[in-house]
Amino acid sequence: MVKRARARDANLDKPRGLCQSRRMSAEPTGATPNSFRSQPDDRGHFGQFGGRYVAETLMPLILDLEQEYRRAKADPAFQAEFDDLLEHYVGRPSPLYFAPRLTEELGGAQVWFKRDELNHTGAHKINNCIGQILLAMRMGKTRIIAETGAGQHGVATATVCARFGLPCVIFMGATDVERQKPNVFRMKLLGAEVVPVTAGAGTLKDAMNEALRDWVANVNNTFYIIGTAAGPHPYPELVRDFQSVIGKEARAQMLSRIGRLPDLLVAAIGGGSNAIGLFHPFLDDTSVRMLGVEAAGHGLDKEHAASLAGGRPGILHGNKTYLLQDEDGQITEGHSISAGLDYPGIGPEHAWLKEIGRVDYTSVTDTEALDGFQLLCRTEGIIPALEPAHAIAAVKKVAPTMGKDQIILANLCGRGDKDIFSVAEHLGVSL
Amino acid sequence: MTRLASAFAKGRPALVTFVTGGDPTPDATASILDALVEGGADVIELGMPFTDPMADGPAIQLANLRSLGAGTKTADILRIAAAFRARHPEVPLVLMGYANPMTVRGADWFAAECVNAGIDGVICVDIPPEEDPELGPALRNAGVSLIRLATPTTDAARLPAVLEGSSGFLYYVSVAGITGMQQAVQASIDEAVARIKASATIPVAVGFGVRTPEQAAAIARVADGVVVGSALVDLVAKHGADAAGPVKELTAALAAAVHSARKEIA
Ligand SMILES: Cc1ncc(COP(=O)(O)O)c(C=O)c1O
Secondary structure: OOOOOOOOOHHHHOOOOOOOOOOOOOOOOOOOOOOOOOOOOOOOEEOOEEEEEOOHHHHHHHHHHHHHHHHHHOOHHHHHHHHHHHHHHHOOOOOEEEOHHHHHHHOOOEEEEEOHHHOHHHEOHHHHHHHHHHHHHHOOOOEEEEEEOOOHHHHHHHHHHHHHOOOEEEEEEHHHHHHOHHHHHHHHHOOOEEEEEOOOOOOHHHHHHHHHHHHHHOOOOEEEOOOOOOOOOOHHHHHHHHHOHHHHHHHHHHHHHHOOOOOEEEEEOOOOHHHHHHHHHHOOOOOOEEEEEEEEEOOOOOOOOOHHHHOEEEEEOEEEEEEOEOOOOOEOOOOOOOHHHOOOOOOHHHHHHHHHOOOEEEEEEHHHHHHHHHHHHHHHOOOEOHHHHHHHHHHHHHHHHOOOOOEEEEEOOEEHHHHHHHHHHHOOOOO | OOHHHHHOOOOOOEEEEEEEOOOOOHHHHHHHHHHHHHHOOOEEEEEOOOOOOOOOOHHHHHHHHHHHHOOOOHHHHHHHHHHHHHHOOOOOEEEEEOHHHHHOOOHHHHHHHHHHOOOOEEEEOOOOHHHHHHOHHHHHHHOOEEOOEEOOOOOOOOHHHHHOOOOOOEEEEOOOOOOOOOOOOHHHHHHHHHHHHHHOOOOEEEEOOOOOHHHHHHHHOOOOEEEEOHHHHHHHHHHHHHOHHHHHHHHHHHHHHHHOHHHHHO
16 A cells, blocks of 8 residues: 655645546556546547637648547557557657665655656657657648747657658747757758747747648648647647557556556646656556646746646637636747747646646746756756756655655656757856 | 628628728727728728737738737727727628637627627637637627638538528638638639538628739629738738728729629629
8 A cells, every 4th residue: 555645735735636446457547437538528628628729721621630540549550550660769668767866865755757858859759749640641641840849849750750751841939949959950950941930939839820820721731740738639639649658658667667656747848748648647546646847937926838827728729728818818928948848828638637636737947947957967867858857846846745655756758968058058157 | 681781782792801900009990990991891800919810921910919019908909899880880890810819708708898899790710610619609699790711621511510600791711821822713712602602691701812903803703792801901011000091092992893893794
């Protein structure tokens, strides 16, 4: 029997929502009638969130995509090809790693990491891109577009396009092009066309607007590989399913390594794909608590990108979810030190999981993330991306409040190579 | 007969014109709307600015940014509409925009404000029939027309769903794309309008990419209405608060072409 966490963090003390009998089978169980894993409904809604709020031009295509995804999901050949590419091209399964020196330094719960930063291209983004490009080819599409923030999704998309020989156009906010230069160059090396988007603040939301505009104008031949678990149905569902390889592996690895499930899962949230990928296979394991970490930027009372903490439900980019917006429903610009978290929305399944109370959400500032970044470098010899540095910062706060017999599993969803220039700048170091 | 129905029952095709509300400033919009009416527009579409106009090309994107940059609020748009209604009791006025500003205070609030401001219809770009409950019932209960878009990707199987619950007119978007792009080839418009009119009981207006009187006339030969937006918005961009004159001039040329389009062939 696992002891319950003695969490002092008020956030973590809330009731857990639905009560279910404990399960600890090797495979995550299938969705049952009162499961947390049976969303969305057939209209693509997670409770009041999600849906398909797109222009009429895109609607028929979105319906086609949904049909094709249902067929692919039921097709063992599709699954086999996906699994094969994940194993031999991406390098899965990614290791599950116990972090001894970090654990000792924090002096509380044992800290484990799911090492998705070791994937080909350096982040979890590739899991989703493999799935979506296979879908694109099934649908006979011959041109790929994508939006990117940190450039990790852009790099992953350019990579799978090179791998399958499809032309690729990546939309990236002009501000992000500036702060993520190494990834811009990577995309170009991989043969992608990178289109800087100057509208708005020139960050992820503007890149997504531009990708949607391109898509509307090229519906016949173009597939839009969305990089996070957001957008119109069926994207939040299919991105989650492709990313769920993270949680399925982690769950099986935990059981085989130590014969029990973790007490707490922690993951950073931009749009929420790495987090939902880790969380989803554990949602019906009632002993497992979960913590999503948003970017508090300069602070929740200043500029930030924490849509759940500082936003309200609204409609943007094809789905209803929590958004940073003013009283007129105008979208406000997010801010985070991490380009990958700098988005004023969040995937609709997280909005739902927050409302029903199954997952807790917190946020950490730029400064705390920088501390987390350096902490992992120093204690474990791992340079994380700034996105999971937010998860590490949250672990740093929570671990000391938990017992030494308890286990935290955090998603190390990206490596920090892309961020060393901006981290140096923030630390006042000139390279 | 509603104002919208009358506008399409004049025995000739209707000219529908679009400008973004609050562009270049909330105060300047009234004179531009008056210029549209004086130029001969039959239906006025007033754009509600939004930070993220995903279905719009550069011209209307910039108009949205100019408007928001001038501090335009939803309350300003409603005030502009109400003042227009007071000056022009007979001219139908339609709000066009995106879902979030329309639904942020609740669909019922929005529908009631539309009624108060004398707005006849609403076009919401990113609420397809699948998400109708978000806005449609509130508008219909309030007696405000929900004007839906049909596009080149709306096939025969989907068309009934698009028509269901819509009223006023059907807006046929002639190109798969964003506003301000090139116009579709006339033959494809002719074919699509014929197909849609076979099942629609409401008027069909065609827009996206229509800039010149010649293009407008060609469409007016087959459609019940022609929508012109970016070409007018470009004039506002160029002339700012002094745009009324040039806007009236282009509107008059478009109106003459549209209104007489069928006489020419007769
Ligand atoms: C390494 C990494 N982690 C996290 C994110 C945030 O995305 P998501 O919340 O979808 O995982 C990004 C986005 O670019 C990323 O590059």
